[in-house]
Amino acid sequence: MEDLIREIRQCKLCKEHLPLGANPIIEANRNSKIVLISQAPGRVVHESGIAWKDQSGKKLREWLGVNDDTFYNTDNFAILPMGFCYPGKAKTGDLPPRKECAPLWHESVWDQLENVRLKIIIGSYSANYYLGKKENLTQKVKNFEKFLPEFWTLPHPSPVNRFWRMKNPWFENEIVPKLQEKIQKILS
Incomplete structure (x- = not known):
């Protein structure tokens, strides 16, 4: 697994299409329990490498009900x-993630992950890739139980998505507490 992560972090396949160059961001180990399948890193993450x-990460950790130490422990996520x-x-x-x-x-x-208990789909790009395009993201988020036990779908936590959250208060009122309960069961 370490060799694969190192290889991914050295990838330069599409560097000529990237405005700031290649800086692949990935975190995992064989024992990771929860996999966050997201879009692509933003500019701030590209620059920090973390x-x-x-701000999107701050909101995501809030939704998951975890602190930084728990979140950045690759045994967990x-x-x-x-x-x-x-x-x-x-x-x-941001632009859509590169398709490569x-x-x-x-x-x-x-193939390297041995202990995955939940795959959290974040945003429409990963939702369409893993769950198909039959339903839109809002339907996938609302009907999250349909995809369990393997997947749990979330909107992207970006500040740009604040209007979606305002139009869909049921998400943070009803879905997030259930998600936090599930996360705690997996991590305990």
Whole structure:
């Protein structure tokens, strides 16, 4: 697993398409219990090299009900983005994750993980890749139980998504407490 993570972190496959160059972000070990399947790192994460070390990560840890030490312990959480590098800025938010990463690397990572108890899908790119496009993200989030025990779908915790959260208060009122309960059971 360490060799695979090192190989991914050295990947330069699409560097010419990346505005800040390649800096693949991934965290995992064989024993990771929960895998966070997200979009791609943002600019702040690209610069720091630390996954989810931004406002989106702060909100995600709040939703999960965990502190930084618990979150950054790879025995607890693996971080497996759809695109490992910052893709660049779009009109609102960031560009979509590069399409090369997931097909190239995800299967090899899954083959190395031995203790996964839950895969948390974060945002529409990972939801469409892993769960198909039949339902939209809101439907997937609302009907999360349909995908259990393997997957749990979340909206992206980006500040850009605050309007989605305002339009869908049921998410933080009803779904987040259930998610936190599930996380605590897995980690205890």
